Amino acid sequence: MKKPSSIQSASLESLPSEILIKIFAHLDALSLLYIGCVSKRFFYLTNDNLIWYRIYSSISSLKIFNWKPKAVKGTVNLLSVASIQEKEQGYWKKAYIAKQIATRKNGINQLLKPVNMYTGLPINIKEAVKAAGLKWTITFKDKIGKEYEIEQREVTFNDTSLTVFWYGSVWPPLRFQMSLQIHGVMPVLLNCTKSSTKNGFWWRSLIVKYDLMDLASNSTMIGCDKMVKLFRVNPGLLLGLWRSGSEIAFVMAAFHYHQLIEWSVLGSADNPVTLPPHQPNLDDVDPNYGLHGYRVHINIHSGGRTFMCGTFQNLFCKK
Structure with a gap:
């Protein structure tokens, strides 16, 4: 007969809170969010102010493009323990996340400042998308409310727009779907840009x-x-359906660069952002103000291949 083992299995949940906090103090910010x-x-426990203040202070002087969140170990406290802990639970966690978002926003705004003299659009849109960790997903919603999220597979950048491709072997049955939504998704923390948008901490902004x-x-x-039928769904969506069975083969969407970043990050998961309307400057001197001085930029492309690209200047129209 086997004797009962004197060694009992232990788990993290069974450890005292003081021990767990000491363990959590060695984790980085993203790991803390997952553990929470x-x-x-x-x-x-992972909202402990002392842990998050040490992480917050370790990146307070670093910039968006050259810092990585450091583990808490070895970080020097700049405030007393009492003054840190007197804040409400999770205060320094919120401060850390807010600082990350603000720092990244400033970096993206700097990238978007240079504009093309012919199109008036940002030159560094590709770099801004990369710096933001921005991706685009499509979400199908069926008749019983179940959602299917598909991550982007490919993005091509052109002079004035980008094209996003979604394709794969697993698609929900089209005949049961009620709606299709396109979201811009951006990681809350920069070091989770390579993780799946289905798992992790991502901000979703409904575009259309x-x-x-x-x-x-x-x-x-x-x-x-011979294989696919191509449908245009306004605005800006191309839907490829297999000829046999009329199920989804791929989805393509084209996004103009004008205010693309704003549309992709400033909305919520259920509502798109409402941007202020354009207000043209009034001119009482020129009776034809607003009728001349236009430029038209034409870019005809398919994927990464450009067939025609040109700018026509000094155009005008009649009243």
Whole structure:
């Protein structure tokens, strides 16, 4: 007969809070956020102000493009323990995340300042998208409310717009889908840009929503080959359906660079951002003000290949 073992299995949950806080103090910010999702107790403990103040102070003087969150170990406290702990639980966690977002926003704004003299659009849009960790996802919602999120597979950048591609072997049945939404998704913390958008801490901004219940009247077939039928769904969506079965083969969307970053990050998961309307300057001297001085930039491309690109200047129109 086997004797009962005197060694009992232990888990993190069984450890005293003081020990857990000492363990959590060696984790970086992203790991703390993940651990906080395990249980209510872990969420409370990982909000410890002393841990987050040390992380906050370790990156306070570093810039967006050259810092990485450091572990708490070895970081010097600049304030007394009492003054740190007197704040409400989670205060320094919120301060750290807010500082990250503000620092990244300033860096992106600097990248977007240079504009093309012909188009008036940002020159460094590709660099800004990379710095923000920005991606785009499509979300299908079926008749019973279940959602299917598909991550982008490819992005091509052109002079005035970018094209996002979604394709793969697993798609929800189109006949059961009620709507399709396109979201801009941006990581809350910079060091989780390589993780899946389905897991992790990502900010979602709704860009556009399409009704799929009456796709026949909401779309126009613009081409086909032996395998795929191509439909245009306004605004700016191309839907490829297999000829056999009429299920989804791929989805493409084209986004103009004008205020693209704002549309992709400033909205919420359910509502797009409302940007202020453009207010033209008034001119009482020139009776034809607003009718001349236009430029038109034409860029015809397919994927990464450009077929025509040119700018026409000094255009005018009549009243």
